[in-house]
Amino acid sequence: MFSAIFAFLPLSLRLTEEAGRPMTVITCCLSLSLLVLTALLQTLGDFRTNEAIVPALAGAILMIQRSAGFAMLPARGDRSGLLEASGSIALATLSASVWLVIDPPASPAAFAAALVLSWPGLVDGINAFADKIFHRAAAGAGARDLAPGAFPVIARAQHILIDKTAIMSGPDLMVSNVMAFDNEPRTLLAVAASAEAHATHPIAHALRQLAVQWRVTLRSPDRYDPAPGLGAVALLGGQTVVLGSTDLLKRLKIDSFTADAIARSLESDGKTVLRVAVGGRVVGVLGLEGTLRPDAGVAGRALRNEGLEPWLHTSDSQKTREALAEMLGMNAPDDPKPGETAQEASLRLFAPGTCLRLSLSDDRRALELFEATPSAPDRMDDARPIAVSDTQDIGAFPALKALASRRDLLASRARQTLVALWSCCGLLGATGVFPLLSAPVVFGAAIAILLIFARISVTGTLPVRS
Template identity: 65%
Template sequence: MSLGFATAFLALACLVHGEGVIAGHSSLMVFGTHSALIFSMFAAIFALLSLSFSLNSEIGRSLTLFTSAVSTVLLASAFLIQQGGLPMGASGSLALAAAFLMVLRAYGVAILPPRGDHSGLREATFSLLLAVVGASLWWGLAGPMHAPAILAATLLLSWPHLIDGINAFADKVFHQAALNAGTRVLEPGAFSKIARARDILIDKMAVMSGPDLIVTNVMAFNNEPRTLLAVAASAEAQSSHPVAQALRQLAEQWHVALKHPDRFEPAPGLGVVALLGGQTVVIGTTDLLKRLKIDSFTADAIARSLEADGKTALRVAVGGRVVGVLGLEGTLRQDAGVAGMALRREGLIPWLFSGDSPKTREALAGLLGLEHLDDPEPGESAQQAAARIFPGGAPLVLSLSEDRLSLELREGHEAGSNDRDRPDPIAVSDTDDIGAFPALKALAMRRTLLAVHARRLLTGLWLFAGLCGGAALVPLFAAPMLFAVCLAILWAFARFSVADTLKSID
């Protein structure tokens, strides 16, 4: 509604400013000689009201505020010119330019919502400088009478109303291509975030063929493997961790009876400590045993051989003495290594995030063609690791969803103390569509390249129109027509040029 009022007041300002209006339709001059100025002011105010929702978002706010500031200066200049006794036409041109700037900006944001790829402040500043230079030349050559009109026409015709929303039409085409490539959900602005990223942190669970682990080795030192399994599975009886599920599943297969622990204390990223039958049972990594001052020298030698094969090795200690080692592994996706290579081809460096030992991480990373990170901190999530290891680098994080039914891509900025505080995913796919994410990066990079070409084309058009306005060859009333031409160019660019580049991905 506000934009409708702004358009209506702009139309009234144009009518009042016309030379034939004063003589034939004096009823429109409700504010006397200030009518054009006041109608233009109302148009600018209502346009600003229609833009108020976009001012709450950082995306697009900078160009909107700059446009509002320039419009305010033009309205103030128009008022001062009228107070100085110059003809109404001189002030009316500035007032109309102010109204057109705000109304066209409002239409631009409504039709092509800003994407955050480009602020447009540089082009807007150049437009302002071009208008000032053009008006100064006319002032020096023809006097002050023509300078305001030249300033208004040059500024308005060269103003980049649409530049920060230049990808809006193209995004619809790319969004469909992303869905065809396997993406199930794609948030607004995802292409911009993906295009900026240079690193992607891939959680180990995202490259497994399923959420379940399998116990492959039950190596008891002094007792029977069934006894070792009974102790370990009983200690983990109250846990929902995949390790606990794997132990209970094997215990059921071996028909091993389980007990409930008297106390259960998880150590995130390290293992668990439980009280079972009056004895302390520890299941976990060598770091957990060192923290509890339990000697694990013999177990470490066995664990290293398991970890060299990419398995997860857990030490089991009862009453302060290591009694065995458990080996677990999951099945890697057959396409995980291909996805890693595809990500590299698209300019992303893939890193493996895993809470396993260094040897296990190194073996898995080698199998998948990924880079491996330094030791994660105890209980650290992939999101938190990305924020710690790549501060300010805006990496992407690919992880398994909480319900283990989909893959989620997020920005890796600072997360809270738990995964509830992590940001919403910018893209989601089914678990068997890990190849959708290299395709997303390819689409994002192509979109960025095409946006550069479109921006250059429109900037050249605005420059040409501004020069024509500065040479008094095109009046400021041509601004809406130029605005429509720019919209048509962007639509055609998205419909044909962009679509042609996507055939290989579709």
């Protein structure tokens, strides 16, 4: 009884946590019931002392094993273990009923042995054990800062929406085409760069950089109104200057037929194209391009091989999207919404829980993987990544998907094996083949099975089914 009480002390601190609480509560209640059963049996004259104290011994073993198991494998909360515990109680009750008919004094020992040897005290900690093993493997692949529930999220995902910034080798863009309709290219560049004189996004930086190279004098705009994902509208020298996509020009009712015809050839090469309009009339087209990561296409194919369908998100035109996606072996979403963010696109295109989102961090020093889930409107910026890698480690995410699939398979196979082990040992305990005191051996065998499954699944020896 004292052993059961002292084993309960560390577990009592865990009762405030939701994870692992169901198994802890049912183990404590069952142990208390066994202690009460011993007190009742001692008052009956049909049971000798050594027969009556067996349930109390079983209660102490249950509490000690639960306390030790929870210390080694803290529960994640994604599996309660109550189903397996119900099966153990049913097996023990059935064996006690049979022994009551055959040999009543032996029924307490049979009940206690069947219960303790079949008790699934580690079942809700299998996922935690798998996470512990696979977090180290993920760090070796280049992924870090994994959230506690990252592996199940990644394992069940079917799509990944990759922001264009995540596949660029650097933040810088380069202006490759300056095509003026009525004026000189220098004049067109001066207007465009002056309108973006105080903007901080990469396109504005590329325009100002070329203006410095061409020694073009820039002016400050009187007003600047950005349209995220579409372009910008500025007031420069009393005239309205519009820079952006054809969607922005259509919104402002500016005819861009000629510019669109020229832009299509640039967009087919995967370039970002800006239409420039002054005073409600299109005066030229600017083409910009960046350097794609050399391993971006390889990562796209690797993601598809691991069961994640890669999709490219960019605010460029549909033709540019399709050209880039074809180069990288990815998919281009149909019917994009103007100015749509990657988060909004992932929620619109895919069912909740089936999509991941990969983007570049705000400081441009890391790649961040997010779960595409709806957020409250006032908390859209509070999303936390479920995994992070260095910018040069885009290949960490295909490896992470493979590890997540193996981790789920490890947990499933290990759970099936352990439940089979506990069931067999419970039957052997009920028949008297295994004594109650062999419970520590069964506990150690369960830990050994987990270690074996973890080793062969991390190395890829355990096959993964789609």
